[in-house]
Amino acid sequence: MKDKLIYLTKQSLKKKIKTKWFIVTNIIVGIILIGLVNIDKIITLFGGDFDNLVNIVVNSDDNTYQNFQETFEVLANSLDNSYNYKITKADKDIETLKNELEKDDDKVIVDIKTDEINYLTASIISYDELNTVSKQVITQTLDTLKTQRGLLYSGLSEEEYLSLTSPVDVQITLTNPKAFQGEDVEVIRTLATTVLILPCFFLINMLVQMIGAEINDEKSTRSMEIIISNVSPKAHFISKILSSTAFVVIEGLLLIFYAIIAVIIRNIISPGSLVDAASASEMTRIVEVIKDTGMISYLLRGLPLMIILFVFSFLAYAIVSGVLASMTTSIEDFQQLQSPLMIIMMLGYYLAMVSSAFNGSVFINILSYIPLFSFLLAPALFILGQISIIELFISTVITIIFALVMFKYGLRIYKVGILNYSSANLWKKLFKSMKKEN
Amino acid sequence: MQMLKVEHVTKYYDKILAVDDLSFTVNDGEIFGLLGVNGAGKTTTFRMIIGLLDMTHGSITLNGQKINYDITNQIGFLTEERSLLTKLTVKEQVCYYGVLKGMKEKDILVKLDYWLKRFHIEQYKNRKIKELSKGNQQKIQFITAIINEPKLLILDEPFTGLDPINVEQFMEVIREFKEKGSSIIFSSHRMEHIEQFCEKLVILVKGQSVLEGNLSLIKKEYRKKNIHVIGDVDKKLLEKIDGVIKIEENANEMIIKISDETVIEKVFDVVKKGSNIQKFIVEEPTLNEIFLSKVGETYEG
Numbered sequence: 001m002k003d004k005l006i007y008l009t010k011q012s013l014k015k016k017i018k019t020k021w022f023i024v025t026n027i028i029v030g031i032i033l034i035g036l037v038n039i040d041k042i043i044t045l046f047g048g049d050f051d052n053l054v055n056i057v058v059n060s061d062d063n064t065y066q067n068f069q070e071t072f073e074v075l076a077n078s079l080d081n082s083y084n085y086k087i088t089k090a091d092k093d094i095e096t097l098k099n100e101l102e103k104d105d106d107k108v109i110v111d112i113k114t115d116e117i118n119y120l121t122a123s124i125i126s127y128d129e130l131n132t133v134s135k136q137v138i139t140q141t142l143d144t145l146k147t148q149r150g151l152l153y154s155g156l157s158e159e160e161y162l163s164l165t166s167p168v169d170v171q172i173t174l175t176n177p178k179a180f181q182g183e184d185v186e187v188i189r190t191l192a193t194t195v196l197i198l199p200c201f202f203l204i205n206m207l208v209q210m211i212g213a214e215i216n217d218e219k220s221t222r223s224m225e226i227i228i229s230n231v232s233p234k235a236h237f238i239s240k241i242l243s244s245t246a247f248v249v250i251e252g253l254l255l256i257f258y259a260i261i262a263v264i265i266r267n268i269i270s271p272g273s274l275v276d277a278a279s280a281s282e283m284t285r286i287v288e289v290i291k292d293t294g295m296i297s298y299l300l301r302g303l304p305l306m307i308i309l310f311v312f313s314f315l316a317y318a319i320v321s322g323v324l325a326s327m328t329t330s331i332e333d334f335q336q337l338q339s340p341l342m343i344i345m346m347l348g349y350y351l352a353m354v355s356s357a358f359n360g361s362v363f364i365n366i367l368s369y370i371p372l373f374s375f376l377l378a379p380a381l382f383i384l385g386q387i388s389i390i391e392l393f394i395s396t397v398i399t400i401i402f403a404l405v406m407f408k409y410g411l412r413i414y415k416v417g418i419l420n421y422s423s424a425n426l427w428k429k430l431f432k433s434m435k436k437e438n
Numbered sequence: 439m440q441m442l443k444v445e446h447v448t449k450y451y452d453k454i455l456a457v458d459d460l461s462f463t464v465n466d467g468e469i470f471g472l473l474g475v476n477g478a479g480k481t482t483t484f485r486m487i488i489g490l491l492d493m494t495h496g497s498i499t500l501n502g503q504k505i506n507y508d509i510t511n512q513i514g515f516l517t518e519e520r521s522l523l524t525k526l527t528v529k530e531q532v533c534y535y536g537v538l539k540g541m542k543e544k545d546i547l548v549k550l551d552y553w554l555k556r557f558h559i560e561q562y563k564n565r566k567i568k569e570l571s572k573g574n575q576q577k578i579q580f581i582t583a584i585i586n587e588p589k590l591l592i593l594d595e596p597f598t599g600l601d602p603i604n605v606e607q608f609m610e611v612i613r614e615f616k617e618k619g620s621s622i623i624f625s626s627h628r629m630e631h632i633e634q635f636c637e638k639l640v641i642l643v644k645g646q647s648v649l650e651g652n653l654s655l656i657k658k659e660y661r662k663k664n665i666h667v668i669g670d671v672d673k674k675l676l677e678k679i680d681g682v683i684k685i686e687e688n689a690n691e692m693i694i695k696i697s698d699e700t701v702i703e704k705v706f707d708v709v710k711k712g713s714n715i716q717k718f719i720v721e722e723p724t725l726n727e728i729f730l731s732k733v734g735e736t737y738e739g
Binding site for chain 2: 001003004007008011217218221222223224225226227228229230231232419425
């Protein structure tokens with residue numbers, strides 16, 4: 001019987017993997033994932049009206065123009081943004097320049113006036129809305145120029161001015177030794193939660209559909225009778241659970257593989273950058289924060305439990321889906337019957353996504369212990385620091401117990417359900433079967 | 439010697455009685471017929487034999503052993519409806535069921551080639567089941583049932599969807615299995631198939647056995663016979679014979695139904711007085727006639 005179980009599991013897995021649709025789907029998923037990571041490169045590859053040239057014409061006296069040019073270049077270079085700037089001094093009157101804007105929509109006029117009261121006033125004139133980055137750099141340059149003029153007239157030293165205008169230095173100290181400190185921690189936790197939850201949600205969805213379709217196929221073609229006349233319903237049930245779980249694990253690993261390929265391709269296209277040039281330093285900062293705050297060791301400590309929780313949740317979903325599929329007589333019936341399961345999964349997904357906004361919610365915390373919800377909620381809450389590793393452990397143990405109990409009673413229903421072709425008195429038959437020992 | 443033994447088997451679906459106190463035995467090298475109209479309980483009986491359904495009462499044993507997964511490798515089962523995974527190819531399908539019967543894939547492939555050739559469908563080996571005609575699908579299903587050379591072969595309506603030539607081909611193979619010593623249980627709602635083919639039978643009506651035993655003995659015990667006569671014979675004289683039950687005329691042929699063998703000579707004496715006699719044949723009664731006399735209504739198979 002063990003050989004037959006292995007054979008059934010292998011066949012079931014082969015049926016899912018050795019199909020052109022599996023290959024086609026994975027090629028599409030791989031391409032989309034790689035494309036998403038490299039979407040900006042793809043957009044620029046196809047060209048378009050984004051030469052990113054900003055032609056700044058400064059209408060001012062020579063000295064102010066000189067200062068503007070120097071300060072702007074320093075600021076623009078420090079931001080390392082993707083725009084190219086050309087700065088020139090106005091050689092025409094302001095009205096003529098304004099009239100020319102329609103023909104030359106890259107042009108931006110910066111009209112600067114200086115006086116002893118306001119030190120410096122300016123207008124930015126462009127035909128269309130100026131991009132945010134350029135607007136910011138011009139505004140900062142003008143602020144700097146105004147400060148320089150202010151210092152010149154007030155007689156304050158630069159140090160005095162900086163001391164006067166700098167924000168209050170507030171030191172935040174948390175006395176909880178387990179808490180992580182730093183403003184980026186929340187962002188990183190939310191990011192990690194999303195990265196973890198989305199693929200799991202996607203994989204469980206696949207698992208439920210797949211197991212339902214396969215069992216219904218065997219039932220509707222009556223091949224179930226031949227199979228069950230040669231292998232026990234228990235072996236058949238286990239084979240379906242194992243093959244479906246193995247399938248989602250393989251699909252999950254493939255998703256990780258595609259993500260790695262996507263990052264490698266991105267690095268080949270633009271070495272040294274992960275997201276884009278502007279945010280490269282941001283990524284480095286995030287990595288540093290993860291290292292400095294000890295989040296890596298925190299995540300690694302919970303990882304084994306999370307993996308166990310995921311695997312047993314996959315098994316629990318497979319068991320529930322298998323039982324539901326055995327009760328139905330067509331794939332249409334299964335689609336209807338699995339709706340509550342989908343809603344449970346959707347609710348878990350939604351709550352996990354918003355859990356960072358409801359820190360300490362008793363409702364979400366309780367749901368994180370309930371099987372079928374817990375695989376999304378418990379890891380999310382753990383990463384967000386809302387539950388401890390002990391609570392994660394309890395969630396995992398509850399899911400394991402749930403999976404085992406579901407298997408014991410589900411098998412009794414399964415045994416009756418797979419050979420039942422009538423929906424008459426279905427619930428009565430199933431409840432009756434639950435009472436019967438295998 | 440007794441291979442399959444069904445003893446006082448009863449099956450209830452809730453309060454509905456599907457099979458009522460059914461008993462029979464099938465010996466090695468015997469073809470056993472289970473006859474009944476749709477809903478008579480044939481498929482339920484087969485499902486209980488194979489272990490797909492639990493019986494309410496009774497017992498079923500194979501060579502004295504309760505049928506379980508330890509011995510199902512010795513059984514071949516052909517279901518009434520197509521039980522093939524239509525997305526698989528013929529080769530994949532036969533291998534799949536063969537391995538579930540405990541066979542090795544290489545052995546299955548050797549046997550598969552033989553049977554495909556035997557049924558003249560070797561060109562379909564790598565074709566998907568769904569691409570085959572109903573008749574060819576039935577052949578594949580039959581091959582999956584016999585691929586393990588079963589000791590007990592259960593065939594639920596095996597000739598469904600087959601033309602007479604293929605029915606004959608199936609019968610030939612089934613007879614070969616009988617010669618090799620396999621026990622064969624065979625169901626049909628068609629009386630002529632059972633009559634042609636089975637040595638022993640049970641006729642089920644609403645789950646109850648109304649007629650059972652050795653077919654030739656049943657016919658012999660039934661006593662009534664039919665005499666077919668072609669010629670110019672005085673019908674009135676025949677009707678006066680004690681023991682002549684009824685005379686039917688079919689074109690130029692007379693079918694004289696008699697009560698027992700002793701009447702044959704009396705009929706012959708009358709017939710030989712006639713002229714232009716071309717035919718005088720004494721035939722056993724048909725199963726349908728026996729059924730009619732036992733049940734009181736015609737069989738609606």
